[in-house]
Amino acid sequence: MVTAAFSREEILRWLGQVPDPEIPVLSITDLGIVRDVQIGETITVALAPTYSGCPATEVIEKSVLDALHEHGVEDVAIRRVLSPPWTTDWISDEGRDKLRGYGIAPPEKGAGKRALLRGDLDIACPRCGATTTERVSEFGSTACKASYRCRDCLEPFEYFKCI
Amino acid sequence: MNKESALLAYVTRLGDNALVLGQRMVEQVAAYPELEEELANANFALDYLGQARMLYAYAGELEGQGRDEDDFAFLRDENEFRNLLLLEQPNGHFGDSITKLVLFELFYFAQLDALTRCGDARLAEIAARAVKEIRYHLRHNTQWLVRLGDGTEESHRRVQASLDELWRFAGEMFEADGIDTIMERAWGGPSLEKLRERWLSDIDAILINATLDTPESGWMASGGKAGRHTEHLGYMIAEMQYLQRSHPGASW
Numbered sequence: 001m002v003t004a005a006f007s008r009e010e011i012l013r014w015l016g017q018v019p020d021p022e023i024p025v026l027s028i029t030d031l032g033i034v035r036d037v038q039i040g041e042t043i044t045v046a047l048a049p050t051y052s053g054c055p056a057t058e059v060i061e062k063s064v065l066d067a068l069h070e071h072g073v074e075d076v077a078i079r080r081v082l083s084p085p086w087t088t089d090w091i092s093d094e095g096r097d098k099l100r101g102y103g104i105a106p107p108e109k110g111a112g113k114r115a116l117l118r119g120d121l122d123i124a125c126p127r128c129g130a131t132t133t134e135r136v137s138e139f140g141s142t143a144c145k146a147s148y149r150c151r152d153c154l155e156p157f158e159y160f161k162c163i
Numbered sequence: 164m165n166k167e168s169a170l171l172a173y174v175t176r177l178g179d180n181a182l183v184l185g186q187r188m189v190e191q192v193a194a195y196p197e198l199e200e201e202l203a204n205a206n207f208a209l210d211y212l213g214q215a216r217m218l219y220a221y222a223g224e225l226e227g228q229g230r231d232e233d234d235f236a237f238l239r240d241e242n243e244f245r246n247l248l249l250l251e252q253p254n255g256h257f258g259d260s261i262t263k264l265v266l267f268e269l270f271y272f273a274q275l276d277a278l279t280r281c282g283d284a285r286l287a288e289i290a291a292r293a294v295k296e297i298r299y300h301l302r303h304n305t306q307w308l309v310r311l312g313d314g315t316e317e318s319h320r321r322v323q324a325s326l327d328e329l330w331r332f333a334g335e336m337f338e339a340d341g342i343d344t345i346m347e348r349a350w351g352g353p354s355l356e357k358l359r360e361r362w363l364s365d366i367d368a369i370l371i372n373a374t375l376d377t378p379e380s381g382w383m384a385s386g387g388k389a390g391r392h393t394e395h396l397g398y399m400i401a402e403m404q405y406l407q408r409s410h411p412g413a414s415w
Contacts, residue, residue, distance in 0.1 A: 052292055053213025082217070082288035085295060138303055139202035143209055161299070 006073055011037045015045065018067045021059045022142045025102040028060060032090025035081050042075045043068065048086045051143050088160050099160070100126045105133075105148065107160035123159050125150035135159075169345035170283060171225040172245070173352070175235070176342070176388065178218030179246035182236055183396070184267065185211030186403050191254055200257070203303060207264075210296040217289045237407035241390075241397045248387040249332035251396040258311050258322040262329055264304045269365050270336045270358060272297045277353030281346075305369055312373025319374065326370075327378050334383025337362070342388075 015037070016029040028034055028047075036046035045064055049057050061078050068076045088107035091099070096106035105126045122131040130152035137147040138161070145158045164172075188208035195201035219232035249267055254260060275297060278290035311322040337359035339347075346352035370377050386392065406413055 049213075049292075051210060051213065052217060052296060053209035053211070055209070082292050083284075085288070085292045087295065137199040137202065138299075139199060139206050143206050 006039065006043065008037050008039055011039070011043060011045070011068070011073070014067055014071050015064065018060070018063050021056045021063070022144070023099070023102070023104065025098050026091075026095050028064070030092050030095030030098060032092060032095070033060070033086060042077050043073055044077045044079055046079045046081045048081050048090075050086050054143055091160070103127065103157055104145070105157060105159040123148055125153060125155065126157050127155050128153040133157075164341055164345060166345060166349045167225070169342050170286070170350060171222060172342045173346045173350075174218055174225060174286060175222045176245040178215050178222055178235060179244045180250055180267075180271070181211045181218060182215035183244065183246040183399070184250040185209075185215060186399060187250065187252075187254055188260075190399075191260070196257065204260075207300050210293075210300070214289070214293045214296070217292070221285055221289065233407070237404045241392055241400055243390060244392065244396060244400070245388055245390055246396075247332070247335050248384055248393055249329065249335065251387070251392060251399060252329070252332065253395050255325070256321065258318065259325045259329070261304055261307045261311065262322060262325040264300065265308045265369065266329060266333050266366070267336070268297055268301045268304060269369075270333075270362050272301055273358050273361055274353055277358070280351065282349075282351040286350075308369060308375075309373040312370070312375040322373075323375055326375055330378040331382065331384050334380075335385040335387060338383075338385055338388070340388060 012029065012034070015034050016027050018028045020026045020028055020031050023031075031050070033048045033050060034045065035048050036044075038044040038046075045068075047061065047064070064078060065076055089109050091107065099106040103126050105123050108123075123133050123135075124131050125133050125148075128150060130150055132151040133148050134151060135146065136149050136156065139145075140147045140158050140161070144161050146161045147156065148159045149156045185208050188204055188211065192205050192208065193201070195204055215236065216232045219235040222235060223230045223232065247267070249263060252263065272294065275290040275294040279287050279294060281287050281290070308322065311318045313319070337355045339355040343352070343355055347354050367377065384393075
C-alpha cells in the first residue's frame with residue numbers, strides 16, 4: 001500500500017537526479033537509458049545498457065536502487081531492456097547542452113550510421129565553437145568517448161563515440 | 164535435435180565466440196605498442212565480454228537448469244566450448260590481431276545483422292545491440308589492415324604472412340552443421356552460404372585496397388563448432404577459469 005503513494009512523475013524526477021558514474025554532469029534520464037517506470041506493488045524501472053560491456057551498468061543499477069530507497073521507495077526492481085537498442089540519439093537535448101558545458105562535444109544525431117559511410121561530420125569544439133577540429137583517437141578515457149583536438153583554440157576535448 | 168535445443172546451442176556458440184575472442188584481447192591489455200590502439204583493444208575486448216554475458220545469460224534461461232553467465236564461462240571444460248578455431252589462436256603481433264579481427268568481424272557483422280531479423284525476439288534484440296558495436300570495430304580494424312598492407316615493405320610483408328597463416332581458419336565460419344541449418348529453417352537465421360558469398364566479395368575489396376594477395380583456398384581447419392579444438396584453447400581456459408575453479412564462488 002505504501003508504494004501507491006508514489007507517482008510515475010515523482011519517480012522519474014528522482015531518477016533525473018541520479019548521475020551517470022562516468023559523466024556525472026549527465027543524469028541517467030538525460031542519457032536516455034531510463035526506458036520505463038511501472039508503478040505497482042513493486043516499482044519497476046526499465047534500464048537500457050549503453051554499450052554491452054559498459055562497466056558502469058551495475059553501478060547505475062545500484063545508484064537507482066539507492067536513490068529510490070532514500071526517498072522511501074522500498075520495493076524496487078530493475079529490468080534490463082535491450083530493445084530498441086540505445087544509441088547516442090537517445091541523449092536528450094538538455095543532456096546535449098550539459099555535455100557541451102562540461103567540455104564534451106555532444107554527438108550528432110544519426111551520426112553512427114553516417115560515420116560508417118563517410119566519416120564523422122565536423123565536430124564543433126565545446127569550448128570555442130570552432131569546427132576546425134581533428135580527431136586524435138577514436139577511443140577515449142571511457143568506452144563511450146573519442147578524443148579530439150580543436151585547431152582553433154588548440155584545446156583537447158572529448159566527443160561522444162557515435163553508435 | 165529439436166528447434167529449442169538448436170537455439171540453445173546456437174546462442175551458446177555465439178557466447179563462446181565472444182568470450183574466447185574477448186579473453187584473447189584481454190591478454191593483450193597494457194601490452195599494445197601505442198596508446199590509441201591500447202584503448203581500442205581494451206574497448207573492443209569489453210564489448211565482446213559484454214556480448215558474451217548477454218548471450219550466456221540468455222543461454223542459461225533457455226536451458227532452464229539454473230546456470231548463469233558465470234557458470235557458462237568458468238565451469239565448462241574445453242570440449243564444451245564451441246567457438247571458432249580462429250578465435251582461440253594465440254596472439255602474435257599487431258598485424259596478426261588486426262587480420263584475425265577483420266576476418267572474423269566481417270563474418271560476425273553479417274551474421275548479427277541477419278539475426279536482428281530472426282524469429283527469436285530476445286536473440287534479435289541482443290544482435291541489434293551488438294551489431295552497432297561491431298560496425299565501429301570493423302571500421303577501425305579495416306582501416307588498419309589497409310594501412311598495414313599498403314604501408315611499408317615490412318608491414319606489407321608481415322601482414323601478408325598473418326593473412327596466409329590465419330586464412331585456413333576462415334572456412335569454418337561458413338561450414339553449416341545441423342544447428343546452423345535448424346537455426347536457418349526454423350528461426351529465420353542466416354544462411355551461411357549467403358554469408359560466405361558476401362564475405363568473399365567484402366574481403367576481396369578490402370584486400371585489393373590493402374594490396375594484399377588473397378591466399379589460395381586450400382584445406383580449411385575445422386572442429387571448433389563441434390568442440391574439437393586446437394591445443395591452444397585448453398591453456399587459455401585454464402588461466403581464465405583458474406580463480407573460479409580453485410576458489411568456487413569467489414566474488415569481488
